[in-house]
Amino acid sequence: MNFDHKTISQIIKFIIVGCINTGLSLAMFYILYNLFNINEYISNLIAYIVGLINSFFWNKLWVFRKNGGNIIREAMYFFIIFAVCYGIQFICFRTLVEYYQINANWAQIPAMIVYTITNYILNRFITFK
Numbered sequence: 001m002n003f004d005h006k007t008i009s010q011i012i013k014f015i016i017v018g019c020i021n022t023g024l025s026l027a028m029f030y031i032l033y034n035l036f037n038i039n040e041y042i043s044n045l046i047a048y049i050v051g052l053i054n055s056f057f058w059n060k061l062w063v064f065r066k067n068g069g070n071i072i073r074e075a076m077y078f079f080i081i082f083a084v085c086y087g088i089q090f091i092c093f094r095t096l097v098e099y100y101q102i103n104a105n106w107a108q109i110p111a112m113i114v115y116t117i118t119n120y121i122l123n124r125f126i127t128f129k
Contacts, residue, residue, distance in 0.1 A: 010124065013063040017055060018116050025051040029108060040104040044093060045086075048115075052082050055119075064128035077127040081119065089115035 025047040032043035056078050060066050066074065089111045096107035 010063055011120070014059070014120050014124075017058040017063055018120075020058070021051040021055050022112055022116075024054055025112070026108065030105065033104065040097065041090075041094070044090070044104075044108070048082075048086055048089070052079070059123060059128065064124075066128050074127055078123065081122040081127060085115050085119045085122065088118055 028050050029043050029047035032038040032046055033040055038046075056075065059078075060071075060074060092114050093104075093107050093111035096102040096111065097104050100107075
């Protein structure tokens with residue numbers, strides 16, 4: 001990966017969007033899981049779907065500045081990449097919760113880090129290339 005000015009700017013913007021999405025997803029997860037007592041895996045999925053929708057528009061319009069282009073193609077790739085990244089995140093999350101007995105509230109954080117790194121790389125080079 002070439003770390004020119006454009007790439008560095010994209011990474012910074014991606015981190016900002018990621019922080020917003022992290023806050024949104026964590027808030028959604030904690031509300032569903034802790035306040036409404038919804039199963040941790042269902043809460044996790046719903047939180048990521050909310051983040052997915054928010055993330056698509058911010059990444060398309062601000063991070064990667066793809067105002068034109070085929071929105072259907074980009075949305076399909078974004079969703080497929082989300083599914084791959086979510087699958088990796090879910091395996092990490094479930095492993096931490098079930099195998100290492102880490103509380104779901106804490107396991108969410110390292111699982112999100114794994115998701116975020118994978119998501120940036122795949123969207124940068126596939127969805128919004």
